[in-house]
Amino acid sequence: MSESTAVATATATARNSFPSPYEQAPPAGAEGWKDLYAYNLVFQDDRREVEESKFWFCDSQHWPTVTKPFETIGFEFAVGCLGQYNARQLLIPTANGIEYRIHNGYVFMSPVAVDPEHIEARVxxxxxxxxxxxxxxxxxxxxxxxxxxxxxxxxxxxxxxxxPDAIPLEDVLSGKxxxxxxxxxxxxxxxxxxxxxxxxxxxxxxxxxxxxxxxxxxxxxxxxxxxPDQAIATMVQGVDMELFRPDDELKKLAKIAVRDGLTGLFEDTSDAEGTLAAIAAHASGSAWTQAWNDAQDPWFNFTTGNGFYAHDQYWRDVPAIPLGFIKGYIQRLQDGADIDRHVDELVAERDRITSEYAELLDGDALATFHGKxxxxxxxxxxxxxxxxxxxxxxxxxxxxxxxxxxxxxxxxxxxxxxxxxxxxxxxxxxxxxxxxxxxxxxxxxxxxxxxxxxxxxxxxxxxxALSTARPQPALNTPPEVITEPFTLMLWGITDDQIQNWLGKGDTPEGTLKGMAASPGIAEGRARVISSADQLFEVQEGEILVAPVTAPSWGPIFGKIRATVTDIGGMMSHAAIVCREYGMPAVTGTGTASVQITTGQRLRVDGNTGTVQLLDD
Structure with missing residues (x-):
């Protein structure tokens, strides 16, 4: 999650640690917030010494907004099961689970280290x-x-x-x-x-x-x-992913609409019932209606969020959402745009990079490389x-x-x-x-x-009240070196990034530093959004800036030139999706969605992980 302006300003002055959770008061009106959550999910006063000895980072990649009490089921189940498979099921030698706490409504995590004495025995x-x-x-x-x-x-x-008012008679007579x-x-x-x-x-x-x-x-x-890290990531790109299937279904429906002369029926897709009825009644609407019905289950069980919140909207439940995306694809097709994702180009680049490095090897090293x-x-x-x-x-x-x-x-x-x-x-x-x-x-x-x-x-x-304040990116004193693999690869919490958050990096003024998540360089105007509700504001040729992206944002990736996020590593959803769309991306900037405003010109360098603000 991006920090508030106050947090962003604070990082401009170098410091050695992040605030303690015990020294952060909640926003006005949020007093007593701990009572909303189970005792084991909040920092307890009698455990201060223990909790302050650990480094915690905010997982705004998965929980970007305040979590309501019932919604803690998401991270309790997800992070708990992640730890179970690391520490109890697979016995991964260097990775146990991840502890989690709610602080001022946001989810913070702390990786659990494996005792070095136990690593060899787990192998x-x-x-x-x-x-x-x-x-x-x-x-x-x-x-x-x-x-x-x-x-x-x-x-x-x-x-x-x-x-019911009474138990059904048949249940009584059957002796149920x-x-x-x-x-x-x-x-x-x-x-x-x-x-x-x-x-x-x-x-x-x-x-x-x-x-x-x-x-x-x-x-x-x-x-x-x-x-480069990206060269390794390129070696596995261009695969056939089912996660892109919902977006592919939208593209197919847009093409059918253009082919069968239905484009005029998409003027007001906010009236989903009326739009669908008009298409069904059209003389040439049967093929489109059949394709729409076929896509519902399972591919429209797709949320504009990430599935962890009760308020997330799903395409199947809110048909105006996919209809709006289809309308956008129709417009682009009418403008002569190519809306397809060209996997063959990704595969060609994948094979080129792989061959260049494979040519440097022979014997056992080459065989091992191909095996891995x-x-x-x-x-x-x-x-x-x-x-x-x-x-x-x-x-x-x-x-x-x-x-x-x-x-x-x-x-x-x-x-x-x-x-x-x-x-x-x-x-x-x-x-x-x-x-x-x-x-x-x-x-x-x-x-x-x-x-x-x-x-x-x-x-x-x-x-x-909790939702009025953004969280710190981390809490307490960070370790000298981040070594936990999932923290590095998934969340992008690196030593360099922590130094940037602490205001100790060497990034020039007017430049944000993050992770080089997807190669390429692009310039354009920023479009800063914080939720899926704003997706339809994105214009052709803009650069998307957000705290975090969701896989279901795919329909706008054909319009934008690059992506910038506040959190995420090389294996985050944003990084993987951008690479598969062949789009430059810088993730894990920490503060981009706060420091950048819509309309600013940006230069996004996905090769070096920098975002340059070209104007104010």
Missing amino acids: PEFMKRAGHYFENWDSLLQNWHGKLRSTIAEIEALDFTAL GTSPATEFLENYDRLISLAYRAWQYHFEFLNLGYVAYLDLFMFCKELFPRI LGLARVVYPYVENHNFYIEHWTMGVFWRKARQLSAVLHEAGFWPEANDMFYLRRDEVREVLFDYVNGWMVGAPAIGPSRWPAEIERRRGIID
Whole structure:
């Protein structure tokens, strides 16, 4: 997450450490914010010495905005499962899990080091466990798809409806012996447990994908000490990724609309129902309507966010979003633009770079290089593809069911607005359900409607107040050297970046320094956005500047010249997507979305990781 102007100003003066979480007061109106979260998720006063001894960084790449109490399920499940696969399942020699805390509403993380004395003993165990997956990747991944689709179907089958006035007669006469209240409680428990199961599956392959790439990366650095990081990344680019399929479906629909003379029906895509009805009624609209229906499941289970927030909007639920993107593609096609992503060019560049370095090797070194590269290319697609299946598809169904539950309790008087359940922790929701069920069972009013509306308004005010302040990029004193591989590759938290955040870098005035995430140089006017709601403001030829991007922003990548983000490493979604679109990108700048304003001219150098402000 980009910092506030105050934070950005503070980094201009060199310092040796970041603020302690114990020395940062919450914004006005957010007093008492810790009470909203579970005790283990916040910095406790009696643990100050322990917590201040650790370095924490803000994971605004995945949680860019304040997290409401129910939404902590995202990082509790995701980061917990990441750690489980590192420390307990795969026994990765140099990487355990990552601790996490909420501070002033934002998510902070601290990697857990492996005791150096244990590294050697973990190597053979890791080789047996990871080796089995690498040797049987295709069959195990096929099994993974089956397990995950089954889990999604189980979540989809859950249903939350208001309890009836009386138990159905057929249930009584059949001797069923239980009531709808039983299923109501069971469905909530299953909703949570199925989401947790899906996150277990999420990391079954992901960490191995990172490990294989990191193994290639370290091998290349050993053989070619001066090889650029981007050259290694280029060696695995140009793969067929399912994460791009939703965007490809939009392009196909735009082409059909142009071919069949339907373009005039896309004037007002905000009226999705009217637009779809007009197309269906058109004499030439059947092919487009069929293609639209075919794309819905699964490819329109795609969020404009990242899947971790209850307010994320999904294409399937809000058809005006994909229709708006299709309208944009239609306009570009009519202007004679090429909207296709040319994978053949990426593959050609990939093969050229690979051959140049391979020609420098022979014997065992060449064989090892080809072996490591071959494995990385096999596993690399999962690093992005999983994102569609878990964050987008699974979580889209999860949030849809959670909103259905919240609406039932809203109708029962527990809270003033349909989605107010998300201001409660999931354990509190369980208490509310017992209250609701118990009132129904005994024929008396539940207690919650007299308690929760006022409490939710208090919490809403706190969340709104927390949202007025941006977080620090990090907390406490950083280590002398960042070595944890995932911190480096995924989040881009490098030694140089930390020095920049501390105001100790050697970057010239008027220039921002980040990670050289995708090669190329581009100049243009900045378009600064902070959410998907602003995507339709992006104009042709602009440079996108954002705290972080989402994979579903693909439809605007054909319009922009480059991308700049506040956080992210070489293996972040923004970096990977930009490389696959052949677009310059600088990630991990820390403050770009605050220091740059829309309309400024920028020069983005994705080869060196610099962003030059050409005017004010």
